[in-house]
Amino acid sequence: MDPFVFHAPTKINFGQGIAISAIELLKELGSQRAVLITDKQLVKTDLVKSLIKEWQSQGSLFVFSDVLPDANLTAVNDAARLAKQEKCDGVIALGGGSVMDTAKVVNIILAFGGNALEHQGMNNIASRLLPSVAIPTTAGTGAEVSPVAMIKDDKEGKKLFFGSEFLAMSHAILDPELIVSLPARLTAATGLDAITHCLEALVVEGTSSPFTNALAMDALRMLFNFLPEAKNNCQNMEARSQTLVASTMAGMAFSSCGVGIVHALSHALGGQFSTHHGMTNAVLLPHGMRFNLSFAAQRYAQVARYLKLTENTDDEIAANILIESLEKLIKTLGLPSNLRGLDVPELKSEKLAQLVALASSDPAMIFNTRQATPDDIVEIYRNAY
Amino acid sequence: MSAFKNTEELNRVLLMLWDAIREDEQMSSQLLQSKISISFYYKEPESKLTVDCTDGNEMKIYVGEINFKPVVEMYMKSDLAHDFWLGKVNIPLALISGKIVSKGPVNKALALLPVIKPAFNFYPEIYKTIS
Numbered sequence: 365m366d367p368f369v370f371h372a373p374t375k376i377n378f379g380q381g382i383a384i385s386a387i388e389l390l391k392e393l394g395s396q397r398a399v400l401i402t403d404k405q406l407v408k409t410d411l412v413k414s415l416i417k418e419w420q421s422q423g424s425l426f427v428f429s430d431v432l433p434d435a436n437l438t439a440v441n442d443a444a445r446l447a448k449q450e451k452c453d454g455v456i457a458l459g460g461g462s463v464m465d466t467a468k469v470v471n472i473i474l475a476f477g478g479n480a481l482e483h484q485g486m487n488n489i490a491s492r493l494l495p496s497v498a499i500p501t502t503a504g505t506g507a508e509v510s511p512v513a514m515i516k517d518d519k520e521g522k523k524l525f526f527g528s529e530f531l532a533m534s535h536a537i538l539d540p541e542l543i544v545s546l547p548a549r550l551t552a553a554t555g556l557d558a559i560t561h562c563l564e565a566l567v568v569e570g571t572s573s574p575f576t577n578a579l580a581m582d583a584l585r586m587l588f589n590f591l592p593e594a595k596n597n598c599q600n601m602e603a604r605s606q607t608l609v610a611s612t613m614a615g616m617a618f619s620s621c622g623v624g625i626v627h628a629l630s631h632a633l634g635g636q637f638s639t640h641h642g643m644t645n646a647v648l649l650p651h652g653m654r655f656n657l658s659f660a661a662q663r664y665a666q667v668a669r670y671l672k673l674t675e676n677t678d679d680e681i682a683a684n685i686l687i688e689s690l691e692k693l694i695k696t697l698g699l700p701s702n703l704r705g706l707d708v709p710e711l712k713s714e715k716l717a718q719l720v721a722l723a724s725s726d727p728a729m730i731f732n733t734r735q736a737t738p739d740d741i742v743e744i745y746r747n748a749y
Numbered sequence: 750m751s752a753f754k755n756t757e758e759l760n761r762v763l764l765m766l767w768d769a770i771r772e773d774e775q776m777s778s779q780l781l782q783s784k785i786s787i788s789f790y791y792k793e794p795e796s797k798l799t800v801d802c803t804d805g806n807e808m809k810i811y812v813g814e815i816n817f818k819p820v821v822e823m824y825m826k827s828d829l830a831h832d833f834w835l836g837k838v839n840i841p842l843a844l845i846s847g848k849i850v851s852k853g854p855v856n857k858a859l860a861l862l863p864v865i866k867p868a869f870n871f872y873p874e875i876y877k878t879i880s
């Protein structure tokens with residue numbers, strides 16, 4: 365067996381209605397006044413309104429709800445400045461990946477000062493941050509357990525990377541009630557983000573382990589089985605629970621082994637055109653898998669058999685069945701199958717060159733099983749258009 | 750056993766290596782085009798080396814303290830750097846396990862990797878000169 369590192373520092377709490385325990389969990393970790401990072405969309409919902417009221421009755425809370433989809437630098441710096449003024453010593457993130465990524469970088473600034481840009485990098489955070497609780501409302505990004513955050517620099521049109529074992533949240537609260545209000549289209553798109561995490565984690569180069577494989581494999585099974593139902597019947601608590609837990613498992617997997625080319629190309633597009641992360645992954649995933657096929661047929665085939673999509677013993681045939689089944693799933697879920705469906709304008713050569721530069725230097729790319737040349741990347745973007 | 754006996758030995762090898770990179774038409778032109786400035790901090794033994802390509806015309810190499818802030822800073826053990834130049838490091842694993850620390854825009858640091866890879870070919874010869 366090859367050497368590996370597996371790290372899963374976040375304590376995971378699952379249960380219907382348990383989001384209410386966030387303040388209690390923070391108090392146990394010594395926090396007296398928390399900043400709640402969330403977004404305007406969520407604070408409009410009755411469930412979140414009553415949750416905030418309950419938390420305020422339990423302890424001291426400052427609410428920052430100005431996070432926009434695709435976490436950006438302005439929200440991070442504003443939230444950090446206000447939370448500092450308000451003397452907050454703990455962080456709650458209630459929202460999707462954008463909110464959780466914002467909360468992570470806010471936590472760095474609260475702990476170490478300075479501004480967000482000063483803290484970008486890999487492994488450059490020296491010690492623990494303030495106590496933190498993440499409550500995902502999408503299922504999802506896995507950001508509630510991951511040690512990374514990506515924040516958009518709108519001026520530069522690119523996503524900045526923050527990665528450190530200390531960025532992982534102290535607690536993740538998985539409460540399926542909070543996912544019920546997620547619209548069908550976003551349910552499908554965020555579910556595809558989780559599926560992409562699994563399928564990329566399963567074929568990375570040099571970092572995977574029996575831990576990451578087991579988590580990704582079973583998370584995929586849960587997502588393939590329950591995502592259509594979660595999308596079609598928002599109220600189905602079992603489907604919401606299965607997809608939520610699966611997305612966290614997928615997050616645990618990629619946190620210790622990385623993702624790959626689909627995420628690299630998706631981050632580049634998201635930086636340039638503000639396309640939704642999960643939706644962009646959904647479009648690019650079959651293309652990324654076909655690109656990796658010659659290096660990963662055996663692993664894709666194992667997945668296909670594990671998901672009972674086929675019993676065929678020929679790896680290449682079984683791997684292709686996986687890709688086709690995935691395309692079928694994406695279609696059933698009503699997600700776009702090309703970049704035009706994401707309103708990406710025609711990719712002229714200058715824009716393509718920019719995307720290639722961003723994608724090939726994206727941190728996700730170093731984990732990909734097959735090295736991609738600039739021409740390979742251009743071809744994937746063109747095929748996906 | 751450590752790859753370098755002391756800082757002096759480490760510096761000698763690093764300077765020869767970066768001089769060779771500067772002399773290499775392909776590598777130096779790509780580095781100058783990127784306009785990057787990067788400091789490498791080593792420990793056991795300790796050293797600091799900075800490569801400054803910011804003016805796009807001349808690659809400047811400094812050992813020790815400098816009076817400007819580089820775009821990227823990288824921190825690692827000297828032995829890891831030695832293994833890196835020998836092409837023996839599993840870089841994804843070294844990053845995930847925290848053995849390489851990178852401060853600043855990560856994409857700029859990663860864009861450097863393929864550019865300097867040809868130097869793997871001449872590093873063994875350079876290293877031999879101290880043994």
Ligand SMILES: NC(=O)c1ccc[n+]([C@@H]2O[C@H](COP(=O)([O-])OP(=O)(O)OC[C@H]3O[C@@H](n4cnc5c(N)ncnc54)[C@H](O)[C@@H]3O)[C@@H](O)[C@H]2O)c1
Nearest residue numbers: 405433434460461462501502505507510512513545546641
């Ligand atoms: N750190 C990581 O590990 C990681 C991993 C993957 C993606 N990401 C990042 O996550 C971001 C995407 O996150 P996302 O896909 O969760 O979407 P999001 O957080 O951007 O949210 C999308 C929209 O959904 C709404 N929403 C969220 N939950 C809702 C709910 N329960 N009910 C109604 N509306 C709800 C939000 O208000 C928002 O308008 C990207 O910025 C991406 O880079 C981070």
Ligand SMILES: [Fe+2]
Nearest residue numbers: 505557561641
């Ligand atoms: Fe993702």
